[in-house]
Amino acid sequence: MATDVEIDVRALFISLLKALPFIVIFTALVGAGTFYLLSNMTPVYTSETTVLIETGESDLTRSTSSTETAAVLDREAVTSQVQLIRSGDLAKVVASKLDLEAQPEYQKAIKDSSFVKDLLVDLGLARSPSDASIEERVLAEYYRNLQVLAIADSRVITISFSSTDPQLAARGANAIAAEYIAMQRSAMRNTNEDATQWLESEIADLREKVAAAEASVAAYRVSNDLFTSGGQTPTTLNQQALADLNAERARVRATRTDAETKAAQIRASLKSGAVPNITEVLNSQLIQRLIEQQVALRAQVAELSATLLSGHPRMRELNAQLADLNAQVTAEAQKIVAALEAEVDLSAAREAEIERRLTGLKATVATAGDAEVQLRALEREATAQRELLDTYLLRYREALGRQNGDYLPANARVISSALVPIEPSFPKVIPMTAAAVAAAFLLAIAIFLVRELSSGRPMRRVAFGAPVPLVPGSMPVGGHVRWADGQRRMMTSEPTLAPLMANEAEQSLARISGDIVAGGRHRILVTEADGGDESRRPLAAAALTRALARVDRRAVLIDFRRDGANSDAMCEGGNPPGFTDLYAGAASFAQVVLRDRRSRAHFIPSGRLPLLPKILTGDRMATVLDSLDETYDHVVLDAGDDMIEVLGPSADIAMVVSEFGAADPRTARAFDRITAVSSADIMLLIVDPATTGKALAVADVREDAVTGAAA
Template identity: 45%
Template sequence: MSRESNQANDIDVDLRQLFASLARHWRRIALVTALVTIAAFLFAWSATPHYRAETRILIETRESPFTRANPAADADRPLLDQEGITSQVQVIASSDILKKVAADLNLASRREFNPSADMSLVKRLFVGAGLLRDPAEVPAEERVLSAFREKLKVYNVERSRVIVIEFSSVDPQLAAAVPNALAQAYFAVQQSAKLQSNTDATEWLQPEIANLSQRVKEAEAEVADYRAQSDLLIGQNNSVLATQQLSELSSELSRVRANRSAAEANAQSLRNGIQSGASLDSMPEVLSSPLIQRLREREVELKAQIADLSVSLLGNHPRLRALNSQLNDLEGQIRAEARKVLTGLETEARTAAAREASLISDLEQLKQVSARADDEQVELRALEREAAAQRQLLESYLTRYREAVSRGEGNYLPADARVFSTAVPPVEPYFPKVLPITIAAFVTSLLLMILITLAQELFSGRAMRPAGSHFYAVDDLAMPAQGGAVPALAPLGDLSIGHAVAALAAGNTKRALFLSPEGDESVAASVLVAREVADSGKRVLLLDLTTTGAASKPMLDGQERKGITNLLAAEAQFTDVIHADFYSEAHIIPAGTADPERAMRAAERLPIIMRSLASAYDLVVVECGPAEAASLERLEGDTTTVMLAVIDPEDPSVVEAANALEEAGYKDVVKVSPIGYRPTDVAGHRSAA
């Protein structure tokens, strides 16, 4: 029967026990660490030294502005982008360049480029077994190229136009010679590509220039023929003569109109002055007449004489009368002359009007001629543009052709890259570094051995303990004094072996604790139950906690095996103490062969072991022998059933054990008797009851 258990389910890592394992196994840790360190030192000390050198190439335009016909166009030419730089890396590592360098440096004669020369025994065995290809069957060029690629590293420095060529070899001179040779071979490939491009360009330009020259001649001839047919004569300022004449005629018409208007205005003003009898002195046309000016001068003289004579002579003096008569004649002459000026102005106005009419007629004719000339000029300009474009293209082709021919003849085709860091023979090898390798091997092996030792201690369960537990001795076991209870299954009552097997096989019980107060004779009940439940398809383990091993020995044909005492004493792990029953599908953990006193000192680990077994098996059957009821507490857990194995129910030891269980809190103890039970025969096993 079952009762609630006060056992806690949490566990802690016992750090003292965990790290004490390092002290217990320090010899093994030190030995393995020393062996690994010595092996690493011997390997590094005896390994063939390898040297590494590198050449750095800068991708840039090497063209000089003084060697280009159009330096501005070259200045605008973009450098390679990141994809272009990556492509150049692939060019340097291409098979053609590698083969050329390998041939120039005669790498095939060196042992490090011949895999068949230094094959290890293991590799020879694999080759002999047909698991690896014999290097001797590979062509020499392919072997050299494969070894070359393994030792070569070409890469682009991030966010730069720098390409690094790195090579390693057992010969420091060769380690420096190969990157430099690769750089020179790369420059040669670039120059060869430019030379080929230059040759292709000249071969293409020759017929194009000849064809284009003919097209230019034809286009210019069309321009001349059209100009002659359309009579588009060119005047000043490179304009059509008709358009120029139209402009000049328009200017002349404007001038004639202005003169006519001025003449008409002057004539009208003079006419109005003559008709009104007003003074003509204020009229600029009269004043501008030379005759009128002379008459006015004569008038002034006569007036001066009259004024002088009037002082000494009377007004009717013949001299004064003669002078006044002359003065009056002068005024008439002036007016007569003014009318002549008026007649001249009117004539000038009529002449200007006639000239204006003539100019207007001529202007209308020139407008028509100019309109036709403009249309013809549009067509002429289209022909001239075509001829100019052909001529410009021809000149561009001629310039490029002359430049290409000049560069080809002068062999001036610089590569767009330069070496700014030349490889030099290294002084120290990059491999092996004896001291760093030895130190790394020592530290790594030491840490690994420590981790392995700690992991073994954790996985074995020896470094685990219940959380917050305190222990005290009861009989021959140490039990945890913890509060709380774990609910048990409903009581099964008094059952036979068959009924007990059926109930355990069909129920959810994880732990079945058997007490056998009558000694080794009654332990057969737990053995029979474990076997029958296991043969029903459940995963069952029987844990033998008897001091004599009465439960496990029949299951192992009397053989002594490592068991629970070995596990508690940290002398074995779970895989060492779990054995298969010879007569069923059940597993068994026997009493073991370790010192019981030493095992009991680690009895606090027993609850942890029980939880581990309960998680791995469907049912854990524990044979406790004639143990005290109080000692069952540490074995309990969820869904635990306590059973009392009896042969004679009236035996005083059975009665005493039943009473003790009831006093300890185990109500309705299930009594199971093996008397009269016949085990079931299972295929592959023989019954052993």
């Protein structure tokens, strides 16, 4: 049906207001029914326990032999704990402790029988409940009521358990958390026992290895004479002797140097006539007494020199005694020098002996270097085995102490225990009722709008009259199509478009488009008989193109009229390029092929350049039409008398629109013009502007039918 429709929003809104009471009643019924159903449903309560995943080891009991800190549980570890909480072993323990099998809601799950399910089981579309054990059915219901979630960006896990009994919901969540922590402790206990047994066996092996390593060190030391001295830094005896000889040599050398220096100083003092100021000289008691006697004699000489001359016998006696004392002091000093020189000779001899012993000892130490290297390797091996044994012993004592003391912290703790819920988690009567009311209200409006739009009442129809096919060989008589005055006033001017076809022509136009599609007619030529009012001619070409598009056919209209009335009716406005511009090469297909503003049909305006039929001939015209044939299912050619000779030969079917009778000479001339240039079938549409529009029957007619009517 080739109609163009516009939605009358005002009429649609008025219809909606009229239907508002029914919409409100429907919404109220849905709301009341929803509220009643939800209020009579068995409420489900949900309780939640929160568990924090962290290292439960205390700083006081954490192993002091390990330098590693407690590992921070990552996202994967937390996810693993979620799966552990949902594990089947934990579920079985919790179900047994809570005696879920005896709970009423789980009794329903165990029976799990209904007519529909029994029918599905009989048809083989569902599994029979008897195939599963009671425990499996209880666990299936348990998992339906359990929800375990890990909170994002944290190490917190929430355990939610649902039940129709609020007490059971709280006990279930707490029991799951408690059993999870107990399983953690049990796993740590088992791990600790396994570690203790492993350490015990390793310690026994290490003890044997340590004993063997230390025995090897002792045997090697004995065989290679690599005994060590005591002290904080044990060294071998050869190394200790070498160090002692070096120290002794330094001491002897220092003694010899000191004696040589003192002897030289004494000789220098004696040569100058002074008393040597040397410790050995000053500490000699004999020299001290001689010096005291010298002092006393010098005092007497000084005292007597005042009264006696130097030649006086008393003065000569005192001077002789003083000279004798000086000789005695010198003699004693010479003895000290001789003693120092003897000490120098002794020190030199001892130094030579030490050098000889050092040379021999160095050779011995050098030859013992390889043995010491091997000894140190054996000692390192023994030390490593000993340290490993000590470490294992320490860990073994710690593990044994934990096992005996029953201190096994878990890597999780409950931070929020489940409480008995007061409000049910399902159903939420008020929110769900409100949602149902809103959905029902919107659904009712949508259904009403679809029904109204389908009925056509809120539409303003734009339709063109269409012919109704006749039996071949007969001519249409009686009946006319008229354009309504009201519709005529809606049309624009310059050029004045023809009035719209009456609604009664829609069925005829639908049938004619159906015949075109069924017959596989590709190019359709549309023209008018002579003598009609050109300013008010019907836009049959546009109506036919839209009718073809309505039945999902790709249709394009080419306007070969100078007034461009059909393309103006399909265009949004303006003066776009058209066929003449395309033919002249001034525009491309993409520029001239436009979309109909009210359907999926396409059209090509006449164009901005003059439309000259003599120019629109030749191969280029055929090429353009062939290109459109490849793209579209139907090409509608809207042509006047001047274009029939050009377009008629290539048309598959033609449609003549006339305001006169079928036997009118003007209608016959239109048939003659087409049959003169084309062998295509011709369809006739007769309209009468003097009456209300009614579609006249139209048929596929040939020249003989028209000729007979004219006669």
